[in-house]
Amino acid sequence: MSSFTNESSSGSNGSLAIARLIDRIFFGLTCAFAVFIAVILLWITAQLFQAAYPAIAQFGLGFITTARWNPVEDIYGALPQIYGTIVSSIIALLLAVPLGVGVAVFLSEDFLPAKIRTPIAFVIELLAAVPSVVYGLWGIFVLVPFIRPFLNVIHQTLGWIPIFSTAPDIRGMVQAGIVLGIMISPIIIAISRDALVSLPPQLRQGSLALGATRWETILKVLLPAALSGIIGAVMLALGRALGETMAAAMLIGNAPRISASVFDPASTIASLIANQFAEASGLQVSSLLYAGLILMLLTLAVNVLAEVIITRFQQIE
Amino acid sequence: MSYTVAPMRKAFGAFMTVLATGCALLLALPLFSILWTVISRGMSGLSLAVFTELPPPPLMQGGGFGNAILGSLTVLAIAALISVPFGIMAAIFVSEFARGTKFANFVRFGINVLSGVPSIIMGLFAYAVVVLTTGTFSALAGGVALAILMIPIVERTAEEGLKSVPMETRQGAIGVGATNFQTISQIVLPAALPSIATGVTLSLARAAGETAPLLITALFNNFYAQGILQPIATLPVLIYNFAGAPYKNQQDLAWVASLLIVTLILIVSIVARSFARRQHFG
Numbered sequence: 001m002s003s004f005t006n007e008s009s010s011g012s013n014g015s016l017a018i019a020r021l022i023d024r025i026f027f028g029l030t031c032a033f034a035v036f037i038a039v040i041l042l043w044i045t046a047q048l049f050q051a052a053y054p055a056i057a058q059f060g061l062g063f064i065t066t067a068r069w070n071p072v073e074d075i076y077g078a079l080p081q082i083y084g085t086i087v088s089s090i091i092a093l094l095l096a097v098p099l100g101v102g103v104a105v106f107l108s109e110d111f112l113p114a115k116i117r118t119p120i121a122f123v124i125e126l127l128a129a130v131p132s133v134v135y136g137l138w139g140i141f142v143l144v145p146f147i148r149p150f151l152n153v154i155h156q157t158l159g160w161i162p163i164f165s166t167a168p169d170i171r172g173m174v175q176a177g178i179v180l181g182i183m184i185s186p187i188i189i190a191i192s193r194d195a196l197v198s199l200p201p202q203l204r205q206g207s208l209a210l211g212a213t214r215w216e217t218i219l220k221v222l223l224p225a226a227l228s229g230i231i232g233a234v235m236l237a238l239g240r241a242l243g244e245t246m247a248a249a250m251l252i253g254n255a256p257r258i259s260a261s262v263f264d265p266a267s268t269i270a271s272l273i274a275n276q277f278a279e280a281s282g283l284q285v286s287s288l289l290y291a292g293l294i295l296m297l298l299t300l301a302v303n304v305l306a307e308v309i310i311t312r313f314q315q316i317e
Numbered sequence: 318m319s320y321t322v323a324p325m326r327k328a329f330g331a332f333m334t335v336l337a338t339g340c341a342l343l344l345a346l347p348l349f350s351i352l353w354t355v356i357s358r359g360m361s362g363l364s365l366a367v368f369t370e371l372p373p374p375p376l377m378q379g380g381g382f383g384n385a386i387l388g389s390l391t392v393l394a395i396a397a398l399i400s401v402p403f404g405i406m407a408a409i410f411v412s413e414f415a416r417g418t419k420f421a422n423f424v425r426f427g428i429n430v431l432s433g434v435p436s437i438i439m440g441l442f443a444y445a446v447v448v449l450t451t452g453t454f455s456a457l458a459g460g461v462a463l464a465i466l467m468i469p470i471v472e473r474t475a476e477e478g479l480k481s482v483p484m485e486t487r488q489g490a491i492g493v494g495a496t497n498f499q500t501i502s503q504i505v506l507p508a509a510l511p512s513i514a515t516g517v518t519l520s521l522a523r524a525a526g527e528t529a530p531l532l533i534t535a536l537f538n539n540f541y542a543q544g545i546l547q548p549i550a551t552l553p554v555l556i557y558n559f560a561g562a563p564y565k566n567q568q569d570l571a572w573v574a575s576l577l578i579v580t581l582i583l584i585v586s587i588v589a590r591s592f593a594r595r596q597h598f599g
Contacts, residue, residue: 019496026498030410034420037407037468038427041434044442044465051445102340111334120341122590127348129582131526133553134575137560138351141568182347189344213322215330236433243435245529250560270437270529277444277533278454292441296434303433307426 041300048296052289063290069256069272071280076287078294080256084173084266085295088248089241091177091262092184097234099181100188104230105218107189108196121193128186136250139179144170144251147178155263166261171253174262179247184237191236191310195229196222228309235306239299245270269295352579359576362569372539372555375564382574384541385550388456389525391542392535392551395460396467396524401517403464404471411472412479413501432469439465440530448534456542456549459535463527467520474516478509515589522585526578528553552578 049056055063059076066077107121151168158164168174203225207217223230253265254275267275269291277288322330366381373380407424415421443462448454482505490500506513536548537558552574559571 019498023496023498026501027410027414030406030414033403033406034410034415034424037403037431037472038424040465040468041427041431044434044438047442047445048438051441051449099340099344102337103344106337106341109337111338120345123345123348126583126586127344129523129586130348130351131528131553131578131582133526133528133556133560134351134355134579137556137571137575138347138354140560142350142354143347182344185344213326213330215333216326218333239433240435243437245435245437245532246557249529250557270435273437273441274529274532278536289441289445292438296438299433299435299438300430303430306433307429 045293045296048289048293052286052293054283055286055290058283059287059290063287064294067256067258071276071284074283076284076290078269078272078287078291080258081267081269081272081291082294083258084252085242085268085270085298087262088173088177088180088252088266088268089238091174092180092241093234093238095178095181096185096188096237100185100233100237101192101223101230103185103189104192104196105223108193109214109218124186124189127182128190132183132244132246133250135179135183136246139175139247139251143179144175147175151263162260163262166259166263168263169253169265171251171265172263173252173259173266176248176252176266176268177262179251180241180244183244183247184241187237187240188230188233191233192226192230195226195233199225228312232306232310235302235309239302239306242302243270243295243299245274249274355572355575355579358569358572362573363576367570367573371541372550372559372570373566375562375567378566380566380570382550382552382555382570384538385552385555385574386577388535388538388542388549389551389553391456391545391549392459392463392531393521393524395457395545396463397517397521399461399464400467400471400520404468404516404520405475405513407468408472408475408479409501409506412476413497413505416480428469428472431465435529436462436466436527437529437533439463440533443530443534451546453546454534454536454548456535456545456547459531459549459551460545462530462534463524466527466530467524470520470523471513471516474519475509475513478512478516479505481512482508511592515592518585519589522582525581526553528557532557 055076059066063077064082065079066075067079068075068077069080070076103124107117107124112120148168148170151174155164155166155168199222203221204217207221208214212220248268249271252267252271254267254271255265256267256272257264259266273288273292276284280288364381366379367383368381368386369383370379370381371384372382411421411424415424439462442465443458447458447461451457486504486508487500490504491497495504531551531554535551535554537554538548538550542549556571556574556578559567559574562568562571
């Protein structure tokens, strides 16, 4: 009898030990996966650095300031692409920031009944879900023919300004910038709207009670109060525009040169990689990876800044 | 008793209202234009052959992209096989073992920053890790690139789903003698399953349209791929290739492929949204 109890208790001790072991393994596994996800960025950076090393050793920082991309002589410098990446993103922001903040205000106020507002907000969210290659396709076959007459008029009347000084072609910096602008506006709308909606109602009530009109309240009280959220939204959108590949690759013309005119074809880091990577070999591959590394650091800086701004904004709340 | 606003201020308000309405309309225009052209041009080229035949060479009529549909499914399956375990395991740790700790914040920060990294960088990473190791562009490399894109979305939705399971459920399980592993695997995970499934589907929908990382990892293949260690055709890359082609037949196929992808994404988004809403009220 006593031996039976002994056996049983030792048996249950054994299964308990196994259950504990499983528990510990499970904990360790989930912990390992979480740590892996947290540090995957470092791994990506390290891998890119390693694969790009031949080009980094060969060209050093001169890569950033040299405007040559010559696979025949194996001399590479990404200045035109860096310039194109930044300028096309600026064009996109010039379009998307006023439009996006305008729509965010429109959707956060009660201009329309909530029954109409919610579907509109949903439709704008869908804009963000359409793949970029479809934006590119639409850009090529719908937008470019549509805006060409307008660009021609701008060139003819304002051609004396350097940025409009060349005749618009079917591909160019401005076409890519416009499509990028349409693509990033949903981000600006969604986050700015959240920032505006989550402001304490006392702000609005106080301002209205002092006799301010609705728009005076929006422009002088609500927008300044939501400013850090809106800036965070713009930074996130900028990060997206800098790294967006397909719309740029399909619309910018992929010309590795720096031109003052936004009507000229240009190229971006991402479009350069998309165009040349599959056929590249040797030093050209590592140069493309080097360019990718620069792009990654650029977007990382922008995104971390956005993250910090938005987090601080949430803490103030 | 009445209060009147000075005419200038009133006019300014009216002007701004018109301006804001104009912004909304101006932005709605491209969306409707995209949807309209994708539907109208896509529908006109849609036929059964599109799903079964191979991409046509230049100047040939007909043809389809059966290989690209199969290729997209293959790459997505590989991506899901990698990203789903990673995302869910990490979410379990953050939600069940490290909730509210500094480490959880650190993981959240890492994931937020990761989701902002351009997709082409994931392609370069998969190239460095998979293509350089195996010596060939392949479906596997494409799957790895898409997996890293999907991980942040899977982790975030899984974490939200796990956190929405009431604490009492866990306490009840622990109270009747279940271990952490039993509680999580048999009680918490099943309860959070609907929102996890929604997250996985949404991330697949997003990955289905990604082009840039596949362009430099999976390349393209005019025929059916014979394995996952070979270049493989996918729908987004097919759209990109045919959009730049000067032949009308190939351009038409690009529109049909766009219609398929956009339809898939819209259906998934709408279903996921209504599903999330039902969850919310339930």
